[in-house]
Amino acid sequence: MKIVAVKNYDEMSEYAAHLLIKQITQKPSTVLGLATGSTPTGTYERLIQDHKDNQTSYEQVRTVNLDEYVGLSPDDPNSYRYFMEKNLFKHINVRPENTYIPNGKAESLEQECTDYEKLVQELGVDVQILGIGVNGHIGFNEPGTSFQSKTHIVKLAESTRQANARFFDSMDEVPTSAITMGIESILKSKEIVLLVSGKNKAGAMKQLVTREIDESFPASALHQHPNVTVIADSDALAECKDLKGSLQMV
Numbered sequence: 001m002k003i004v005a006v007k008n009y010d011e012m013s014e015y016a017a018h019l020l021i022k023q024i025t026q027k028p029s030t031v032l033g034l035a036t037g038s039t040p041t042g043t044y045e046r047l048i049q050d051h052k053d054n055q056t057s058y059e060q061v062r063t064v065n066l067d068e069y070v071g072l073s074p075d076d077p078n079s080y081r082y083f084m085e086k087n088l089f090k091h092i093n094v095r096p097e098n099t100y101i102p103n104g105k106a107e108s109l110e111q112e113c114t115d116y117e118k119l120v121q122e123l124g125v126d127v128q129i130l131g132i133g134v135n136g137h138i139g140f141n142e143p144g145t146s147f148q149s150k151t152h153i154v155k156l157a158e159s160t161r162q163a164n165a166r167f168f169d170s171m172d173e174v175p176t177s178a179i180t181m182g183i184e185s186i187l188k189s190k191e192i193v194l195l196v197s198g199k200n201k202a203g204a205m206k207q208l209v210t211r212e213i214d215e216s217f218p219a220s221a222l223h224q225h226p227n228v229t230v231i232a233d234s235d236a237l238a239e240c241k242d243l244k245g246s247l248q249m250v
């Protein structure tokens with residue numbers, strides 16, 4: 001695991017966008033694994049700006065998202081499909097039929113999970129962008145999720161519902177479950193880029209670098225992957241100061 005220490009959110013976004021643009025330029029048919037949440041939006045803004053300024057093309061790019069809330073339709077402003085359209089897809093020339101996100105309104109959610117897993121494995125993700133939850137979740141894989149998990153339905157931890165409540169009018173509206181790619185599905189991607197920013201992630205960041213690999217801290221599974229870059233800002237690294245010598249910084 002390589003840790004890139006950057007100053008702040010803007011630098012993190014700049015660094016991540018640069019990695020992605022380089023990847024797409026080298027391989028125009030890249031399969032991008034995408035994430036939602038506040039963390040990657042700055043990266044998406046930079047991809048949009050670069051698309052405008054330099055015409056980086058997404059014509060052949062395919063995207064797969066990590067997760068979606070159960071029960072929200074694609075046009076619900078709180079769905080992750082809506083989020084991706086608004087924050088990225090509609091601003092670049094990616095083909096709508098090449099953007100994949102689990103369907104949280106599927107008639108059979110079990111079938112949706114099976115189909116989505118098959119799709120993700122067939123496509124083969126080149127680079128997966130990840131954020132991290134304060135409890136160490138990746139995607140919506142909450143603490144305790146098996147490292148062998150594939151795409152599945154998950155009951156959201158109360159802490160996760162509370163953390164995400166800021167996007168909803170009231171806590172009652174925050175869905176109680178979601179479909180998420182599993183830990184094993186995520187680890188199959190060729191390269192993983194984890195973005196960590198802000199003081200509220202300092203605890204999670206410290207656990208990531210100090211804890212044993214353990215299912216009670218889902219992000220620790222990333223230590224088992226050969227090509228992970230963590231881009232963390234100084235607020236997120238605040239509790240790692242004493243560890244700096246032992247971290248592999250860039």
Ligand SMILES: N[C@@H]1[C@@H](O)[C@H](O)[C@@H](COP(=O)(O)O)O[C@@H]1O
Binds near residue numbers: 038130
């Ligand atoms: N399912 C998403 C995760 O993919 C995301 O990484 C996490 C952190 O979100 P944020 O970036 O807003 O802190 O929140 C949600 O639960």
